[in-house]
Amino acid sequence: MTGGGTDPLPVTVATGTNGDVVTAAALAAIDVHRSFGAVRALRGVSLAVAPGEILGLVGANGAGKSTLIRILTGDLEPDAGEIRMRGEVVRLATVRDAQGLGIGVVRQELDLVPDLTVAENLFLGEEHRFPGSGWRLDRAAMSRAARPLLDAVGLALDPSVRVSALSIGDRQLVAGARALRDAATVMLLDEPTSSLTPWETERLFATLRTLATRGVAIIYISHRLDEIGALCGRVTVIRDGANVGDFGDPANELDAIVTAMTPGIGEPGQRAPSGSRVGVDEPLLEARGLRVGRHGPADLVLHRGEILGVFGLVGAGRSTIARALTGSLQPDAGEVVVRGRAVRLRSPWDGYRAGVAYLAEDRKTESVLPGLSIRYNVGVRAPGDTARAGILDIGRLRALARRTIDRLAIKTPSDQALVDQLSGGNQQKVAVGRLLAERLDVLVLDEPTHGIDVKAKRELLDLLRELAAEGKGVLLISSELAELVSVADRIVVFRNGKVVAAFDASEATETGLVGAAAGRSRAA
Amino acid sequence: MSEGSSSLPSEAAVVAGPTGAGSRIGGDFWARYGVLLALVVMAVVFVALSDRFLTQDNLVNILRQSAVTAIAAVGATMVLIAGGIDISQGAVMAFAGLAAVVIIEQMGGPDIVAIAVALLFASLFGLANGVLAEKIRIPAFIATLGTALVIRGVAFVYTEGRSIGLSGDAGELLKWLGRGFIGPLPVPVVLMIILYAVAAWVMARTTWGLHTYAVGSSERAARIAGVRVSRHRIEVYAVAGLLSGLAGVVLAGRLASAAPGLATGAEFDILTAVVLGGTSIYGGRGNVLRTLLGAVFLATMTNGLILLNVPSFYQTITVGVVLLVALSLDRLRSRGSR
Secondary structure, X not given: OOOOOOOOOOOOOOOOOOHHHHHHOOEEEEEEEEEEOOEEEEEEEEEEEOOOOEEEEEOOOOOOHHHHHHHHOOOOOOOEEEEEEOOEEEOOOOHHHHHHOOEEEEOOOOOOOOOOEHHHHHOOOXXXXXXXXXXXXXXHXXXXXXXXXXXXXXXXXXXXXXXXXXXXXXXXHHHHHHHHHOOOOEEEEEOOOOOOOHHHHHHHHHHHHHHHHOOOEEEEEOOOHHHHHHHOOEEEEEEOOEEEEEEOOHHHOHXXXXXXXXOOOOOOOOOOOHHHOOOOOOEEEEEEEEEEOOEEEEEEEEEOOOEEEEEEOOOOOHHHHHHHHHOOOOOOEEEEEEOOEEEOOOOHHHHHHXXXXXXXXXXXXXXXXXXXXXXXXXXOOOOOOOEEOOEEOHHHHHHHHHHHHHHOOOOOOOOOOEHHHOOHHHHHHHHHHHHXXXXXXXXXXXXXXXXXXXXXXXXHHHHHHHHHHOOOEEEEEOOOHHHHHHHXXXXXXXXOXXXXXXXXXXXXXXXXXXXXXXXXXXXX | OHHHHHOOHHHHHHOOOOOOOHHHHHHHHHHHHHHHHHHHHHHHHHHHHOOOOOOHHHHHHHHXXXXXXXXXXXXXXXXHHXXXXXXXXXXXXXXXXXXXXXXHHOOOOOHHHHHHHHHHHHHHHHHHXXXXXXXXXXXXXXXXXXXXXXXXXXXXXXXXXXXXXXXXXXXXXXXXXXXXXXXXXXXXXXXXXXXXHHHHHHHHHEHHHHHHHHHHHOHHHXXXXXXXXXXXXXXXXXXXXXXXXXXHHHHHHHHOEEOOOOOOOHHHHHHHHXXXXXXXXOOOOOOHHHHHHHHHHHHHHHHHHHHOOOOHHHHHHHHHHHHHHHHHHHHHHXXXXX
């Protein structure tokens, strides 16, 4: 695909999408490119879905699915490439444009207003009004118009019920009905089953199949390959923002799909030997039957001197379990065991006192303290000897901040600079530096290399190895296979909040990990 | 000197050191020096328009008039920096002032006990604000509005709406707090100066101050970083209550009386002073010392308008406009930085 960006039309998709398909397609994306700053999210993606077809769109985390969906629903415009409907080029500059052309979407996070009724939600922004009056709502007309939409998705409920009274599954169907309101010729569904029960999922699938027989084109995005196999007649796989395969018989090609999804692993073999571990058999942190909401029960053990990698696809419950392990969420059941003793961590503060700390995935809202300098971001808990009786020792605090800046190679003019003024990667290092400032036994790091450049990533991973060699335990949650395989001693795979597979790093293969994460586990 | 002063968190937490300020110079400049500049310009105008403005008596008078608001504004600054808001301050001031006067005048208690009890009540009200906002999770504006109504209501019920005066030579200490002098300076002004020095030190040099900035900067990040967010905010509300009480006691001393309707609406003057000083109502950013400038600005403006014989209703409008201008600047600044 390296030449994809410079090729003129027609389409350069590897398989499947020939000219006829594009002409007939209810919706086709042709050689779509989109960058965010220096990051090339899409580098020439094409897909086409025919009326009445259910097309699966799959790819690992960061493959570019979300960007593509946003482009197809008018939320983003592509840098290059075109969108066609029934062969005609269309411009989707706004969400309203897409709605007007009959493209409806059901998103992962339901955008329903809980305090309004089903009917009000269905017609939000498109309310029925009495004729001749610009502002008087015609509720009766809205209820009548709601009926066929609800029938179409198989919901037999009263449109005047408030959405807050509905189950998650019913809400999902209401969202589907709203997508239909836009006279959907095309319906996109983005991970619609991530919070549904199996029964609700079955009901949703039946509804989608019915819609397809009526000629609606459906694009179904999911990580769950069993669902893809059960529902979709064809699958398009994207990886690193480009097409990598098209599969016409997904139910029987799941292994090939996994292989296509799997990014190649860079620099194999460049890892520290596991033999360097110290205190191999001393467990530092354990989850025993840990259950939070619909995630779990999860069981895992982190040993002294070990980096335990945690892999899984988005929504697998890795962060939730990590939070429960460190006190930022309360488990509903099960035990957190620190150094062999069951503990109850009521808050992250308790976690720090037990020697366990968490680095959250969302840097902007949960790790750095905007408006505070690097110095105070690192020393916010006044670790070690930087305060006595609540009085800060500014000299020591400054020394701590400067040591952190040196050790993590943070690029900043001074430790007084506001953390907001740093680049994302350097902000991340500051957040990591905060954990290193304390005497902690266990570091639970949630996607610590997310959004930082290659060199900084390497430095951070080397640092994690050093920390493990010093006898700490590191739980490393990551979606990057290369990173996990190169640095972890063992890797566990999460799916549906449970550990579904465990690998010794030396025997972990990319397809094995992705397969386990997507539900194609060959006994681990 | 630059090393010493630049190591204050109050500097570091509000604005970057000299090295980092470049990219945000617009917003930071006005946050740091805007009120000082406005104060100077306004003073020049008043000097030009009135020959009674620039006299020692009048300047001391301005400081004395700003003292009560300024004392309560220390607490308000801390609460805003911590990401909360307290609009019960006027009611707490009234209750504390009244409690002190009632204990001295009607119960014959010694001054020191009366003052201590008044401050204790005020701290407990602050604690209640904190618990309502942080544990029961009522939005702080509504929670403190509720406590304000209850507190002032109780004061009205107890006094049947009447004001209570200190008779003869009763309450010497209380009156001294409000009316006394130490050298050329009124006692409330001295109290104000000491309080600001201590508060600036606490905010800059203690973990308590650092945590106040942290919880206001990002509640979730502070929590995950191991700060006990709720507990800390409750402490901040309690301190704000205590300082409101102190302001109320000083006010009662100055008037040598107290009434349930005392300091009605004072919380808005206080908030105006704090926001004028560049503290963000969105939390995490602010500086105690600049609040003092805000309070002096307000007192100077009121004083000058009186000297120029502007009717008091116009003064109310002026304060409102100043508050809205300060809030708009705050909003523009926080939008720019996010």
